[in-house]
Amino acid sequence: MNYHLFYAPGAASMAVHWMLIELDVPFEAFLVDIDRGEQRDPQYLKLNPSGRVPTLVIDGVAYGETVALMMLLAERHPGSGLVPDVGSPQKAEWLQLAIYIANTLMPAMRDWLYAAKDGNPEGADAVKALAEKRICSVWDDFEARLLKKGDYLLGDHFGMVDMLAVMLMRWSRNMPCPAIDRPTLRQYVDRIAQRDSYIELNTREGLSGWPA
Ligand SMILES: N[C@@H](CCC(=O)N[C@@H](CS)C(=O)NCC(=O)O)C(=O)O
Structure with a gap:
């Protein structure tokens, strides 16, 4: 491979x-x-x-x-523990969450970040305003989910959807509604940011300063 x-x-x-x-x-x-x-x-x-x-x-x-x-x-790479096993009770929930992030959060992020470039710059403010509303409502959903589920989006185990979510929360750092302004999301990100893999990733990509 x-x-x-x-x-x-x-x-x-x-x-x-x-x-x-x-x-x-x-x-x-x-x-x-x-x-x-x-x-x-x-x-x-x-x-x-x-x-x-x-x-x-x-x-x-x-x-x-x-x-x-x-x-x-x-x-x-089956057996990684990063996604629920086939047939496990969490599999459908994982799929729903992954597609929700792909279909709802990622396009809204693209709209916010690229409104003037992908579309007509004159309409960019309206596009960004709608995107911001959608992004904030995902943070509401994530917050409610974590309060119900525990340490990670699917419960006790860190996995694929957490990597996606943290990346996208990082993108919101200069937006009007940064994810980590919310204490529950802040604690979630702080917990994940301690992982060796996150530290290694930041080193390899030359990133620093978030979460500060
Ligand atoms: N739906 C795509 C979106 C990828 C995307 O928008 N990538 C951005 C960076 S975050 C990019 O390549 N931007 C450069 C450009 O659009 O010119 C995916 O999930 O891979």
Whole structure:
């Protein structure tokens, strides 16, 4: 098995990078400088026609979409404990939560961060206002879930959905409703930020300062 991850520090690739570190599998990471537009380089577009990160090349074949990549990695490395086992009572809940993050939170984040670039800059404020509302309501959901479930989004065990959630909470740090302004979410992030894998990920991606 051979993994090549194309990533940009702190971007959507972060959760896939984190998962590879958690799985402790060999992989090579290749930086895509999105500030310099390297995601639109013709060579990169051959791997990822949408011109986005992440791309994960598995045994020579390129795939995209963060949540799909994490699900695929979980399937390729069974027994990791990062997703519920097939047939376990938590499996349906995990699927629902992963798709909720992919369908609701990630597009709202994209809208907030890229409103002026993806759409008409004149309408960007309205797009951002709606996105912000959606993002804040996900923080409400996560807060309620953690109060009910315990330390992690699915209960006692850290896993794939927590890596996704923490990455996206990090993105909200300069938004009007930063996730970790909420004490329950702050404690959740602080707990996870102590993991060796999170520290290693930040070192490899050259990130610091969050959660401060
Ligand atoms: N739905 C995609 C979204 C990926 C995405 O939006 N990536 C951003 C970085 S967070 C990107 O590549 N931005 C560069 C650009 O759009 O030019 C996924 O989950 O992989």
